[in-house]
Amino acid sequence: MESDRESERSEGGRREHSLRDGGRSPSFLLTPPTRGGGRKIQREREGREKKMLSRAAALASVSALKSAAPVSVLPVFRNLHTSHQSKAPVPALPEKGGKVRYGFVPEEFFQFLYPKTGVTGPYMFGTGLLVYLLSKEIYVLNYETISGLSVGIVILYAIKTYGKTVAEFADKLNMAKVAEIQEVKDATMNNLMQSIDNEKKEQWRVEGRNYLFDAKRNNVTMLLEANYRERIHQVHTGVKKRMDYQIGLQHLKQRLEQEYMVNWVEKSIIQSLTPQQDKESIAKCISDLKALSKTAQARV
Numbered sequence: 617m618e619s620d621r622e623s624e625r626s627e628g629g630r631r632e633h634s635l636r637d638g639g640r641s642p643s644f645l646l647t648p649p650t651r652g653g654g655r656k657i658q659r660e661r662e663g664r665e666k667k668m669l670s671r672a673a674a675l676a677s678v679s680a681l682k683s684a685a686p687v688s689v690l691p692v693f694r695n696l697h698t699s700h701q702s703k704a705p706v707p708a709l710p711e712k713g714g715k716v717r718y719g720f721v722p723e724e725f726f727q728f729l730y731p732k733t734g735v736t737g738p739y740m741f742g743t744g745l746l747v748y749l750l751s752k753e754i755y756v757l758n759y760e761t762i763s764g765l766s767v768g769i770v771i772l773y774a775i776k777t778y779g780k781t782v783a784e785f786a787d788k789l790n791m792a793k794v795a796e797i798q799e800v801k802d803a804t805m806n807n808l809m810q811s812i813d814n815e816k817k818e819q820w821r822v823e824g825r826n827y828l829f830d831a832k833r834n835n836v837t838m839l840l841e842a843n844y845r846e847r848i849h850q851v852h853t854g855v856k857k858r859m860d861y862q863i864g865l866q867h868l869k870q871r872l873e874q875e876y877m878v879n880w881v882e883k884s885i886i887q888s889l890t891p892q893q894d895k896e897s898i899a900k901c902i903s904d905l906k907a908l909s910k911t912a913q914a915r916v
Contacts, residue, residue, distance in 0.1 A: 719772060 715723040749755040
């Protein structure tokens with residue numbers, strides 16, 4: 617309809633222009649327009665524009681493909697589970713559920729609509745949605761609705777009446793399971809910590825192995841030094857014994873020579889003495905002894 621009105625306005629403007637010019641406008645401008653003709657002309661123009669645009673796009677794509685560099689068509693494989701998201705910590709599960717209204721509507725829904733619609737926004741949204749479903753017969757009220765309401769009321773009554781008891785019983789079962797799992801975890805952690813301590817002790821022993829080898833090397837060096845000194849002592853003792861033997865042999869030889877000379881001299885002197893000389897020597901000795909005795913008595 618809008619296209620027909622625009623065509624009629626353009627035709628009316630052409631007629632006024634032709635009348636002003638004194639009827640010198642072409643004859644086809646004076647023909648009354650028709651709705652079908654205007655639509656046909658518009659369609660032809662749109663078709664020509666589309667063809668021109670498609671041709672221009674095809675030429676541009678062909679020139680771009682010619683000027684572009686060759687592109688590899690090999691498939692690119694990406695390793696899974698290698699992004700940084702896989703290393704992100706797993707969030708802890710909440711122990712209790714979020715707050716709800718009317719038993720099933722989450723509190724976040726109301727908090728999301730409050731800044732935009734105000735306090736009554738969520739309620740108007742729910743009411744409008746219900747009215748829309750009922751008015752458009754998207755949801756049809758029948759006997760199933762009554763059954764659903766009855767079942768919902770029974771479920772709500774059971775939750776309000778026995779929900780706390782059932783929740784406590786479920787929490788006890790859950791706590792028992794958690795305690796068992798925690799016990800297994802603690803035992804495993806203790807075993808792992810013991811393994812870590814043993815591994816650290818073994819590493820410490822391995823580090824001390826160098827000191828042990830150094831001590832063994834020092835012991836071997838000391839044993840070799842002691843053996844060397846013991847052999848030197850044995851050599852010194854043997855040499856000393858031999859030298860003592862030679863010294864003793866020389867002393868014995870000198871003593872024998874001395875005794876021999878003394879005996880030979882004494883014998884020679886005795887043989888050279890006469891009996892008269894013996895008597896004189898004996899008398900001399902006696903006189904010397906008497907003189908010595910007198911001097912000793914005088915001193916006393």
